[in-house]
Amino acid sequence: MYDYVIIGGGIVGLSTGYALMQKYPGAKLAILEKENTLAFHQTGHNSGVIHSGIYYKPGSLKAKLSREGGQLLRDFCDTHEISYEMCGKVIVATEQEELPLLDNLYKRGLENGLDVSLIGPDQLKEIEPHAYGIGAIHVKAAGIVNYKQVANVLAREIQERGGEVFLGTKVEAIAENNEGLQIDCTHHTFHSRYLINCAGLHCDRIAAAQGLQTGMKIVPFRGEYYELKPEKHHLVKHLIYPVPNPNFPFLGVHFTRMIDGHVHAGPNAVLSLKREGYHKTDFVLRDFAEVMTYPAFWKIASQNLGEGMKEIIRSLSKKVFVKSLQRLIPEVREEDLVQSENGVRAQALTRDGKLVDDFFIVTNQRSTHILNAPSPAATASIAIGRSICADIPGPDEI
Template identity: 50%
Template sequence: MDTYDVVIIGGGIVGLATAYQLHQTHPGVRCAIVEKEDAVASHQTGRNSGVIHSGIFYTPGSLKAENCRKGRKQLVDFCEQYGVDYDVCGKVIVAATDAEVPELERIREKGRKNQIACTRIGPERLRELEPHTRGVAALHVPSSGIVDYIGMAQAMAHVVQEHGYDVYTGAAVQALDVTADGVVCHTTAGSVRGRLVVNCAGLYADKIAQMSGQDPQAQIVPFRGEYYELVPERQHLCNNLIYPVPNPDFPFLGVHFTRMIEGHVECGPSAVLAFAREGYTFTDVNWPELWETLTYPGFVKLSAKHWRKGLYEMVQSLSKETYVRAAQHLIPEVTSDDLVPSPSGVRAQAVRRDGTLVDDFLIRATDRVVNVINAASPAATASLQIGTHIMDTYLTPRIERVGLQQQPVDVQ
């Protein structure tokens, strides 16, 4: 059985960014990453909208706001250094009606408190930026952009492997044995031992936390984001990123238009309950996981409170006509013929037993295991700063306590 100083569970962008920052700050520490799929970035990282978020939507002072703002700069620097495709193209957040203007102003105030440059613009300037979008007012946020997150994750994996880290793929964690001096991770590819473990398992982060002996105090509920994309001859309808004013009661931003780094334009997503934690289509059903979700008190309470919104999202999922109407809220000339289905993603959303959504990053730790329980959007944008936060707050004190540091730390 191979033994390491640190084992990171999960080869998504948060796990890889944590490994990258571990190498930057503690180059003498031996580390392995265990990933259950055959390649890194196979789930949330490789199936998201590809947006570099500015952080404007998040509560000032929250981990999301702070890590997103700092992480965005680190992301751009990383992409420049390692040749990952990105484009800081800016976005507009559009108030389509007068009723949406007060919320638009609240978002602008969040932007001010989060130190994010944004400008309120009128219909004429909006038409200059996005000629086919209609609204009574908008916010222009120049720091938003688009990026190749799969390429970024692959670059991180390459860097850490070059420096001696092992990346095990096809290694699904089945159990953890936590002892006074380490943790044995039993996987489908064999067992590895780490003196410290970081759980970045995304859709299964709560399960891994339970294996470590910690009550996550929340359960992951999977929400599928369903997308369409504009047919090639209609991609000119969107120049960059066009967002609606979101419903402040939900963590989802609503149907929006995104120019992807590859050049096509996505529209979406809807947000419906997935029938499996990796349920990327309506017919992907894992009955034990679905039963666990439907009987979880937190989901029952959440559904009872927001059943109208949930029903609307389900109707939007099943009815293209309803989906098109949501898209027309931003670009009136979009028609059903302009949109074709695009691959879906699943968001790992932590829900507390009282039915409230965990609206911030949630990281909890035991003596030997650091559990990243909730790291939904903007975790990809913030990944490098999340890695820094994990290092500074959790790993470095433990590394020093158990005597893993083998050479002087070069903090970058």
């Protein structure tokens, strides 16, 4: 009998396991990951940005935990000699109508306690010589790191404290009784006093397997990326973002210098026809049918039809994708870009047709379910783990 079983070996599940082993030394913990490697999905396909928290509503979990988590992440990297760089970012307005949105975002950054400054075109050129903009926000508390490396170190720390990690272990059924929970997996059955669901793209299904009515469903969005050829890396010094559309849940195509020196451009965001659909041709009937028969999806799709069509067109046309990038760096050409790895974002959509904007966590007597943890969850992961553990009873109290 385990004290705690965590479903999901991504960075949120591993951070939660790490926090549990710190808070309750000697606790019997198991982490179950269906893939044969840790951090395979959202963590392993992450852009590597350490987010500042500027975008998020003051007082929200995202705002609080991204700022707190960013510092905890840096401390963890310092302790374990993981490379990272606080390179900073610029959020750039390229048209007059974006300036009021830029100003609102600047004020939000100040409300969130961030070191941000409004800068003009000349100052922008000093930071990013090849970027175009009529105004920008300089955000100093943004950086880059390899989150897969962080996840692997978290796993090592868990195991050194006595926790166990099981790979290739897919959860197939969950049953609850007076003793705790029985978790049936592909090759093994686990018994636990407490369950923590960090299953990312499948978190709603894990919650449903335990019999929870969550009022939401995961809708997968594929983030499609290109990257600059090595001879064009000099065009991007740090991180260059557009002013986001406040009515759309994605940040728009941007440039990200990775910790390994590569420069990614994107993402384009389109509905994925498979929960783990990293390619345009990926399709799973169950995943597709769940979205198409979910009335809330059609409600949100109709409300965002214009933006959604822009994303689809960018997905189908590299030329259109490049035009979006040229708003930020006019020198970029089609031939400068090669296809890169895509990612899939697990986005919670409530039954009333609203995209869940904040982290969404549900608890009951024997379980905690993280049901919406897209970006900036990697940045905030260690803080998310601590926050979850603050409300989880100790082994002797369950």
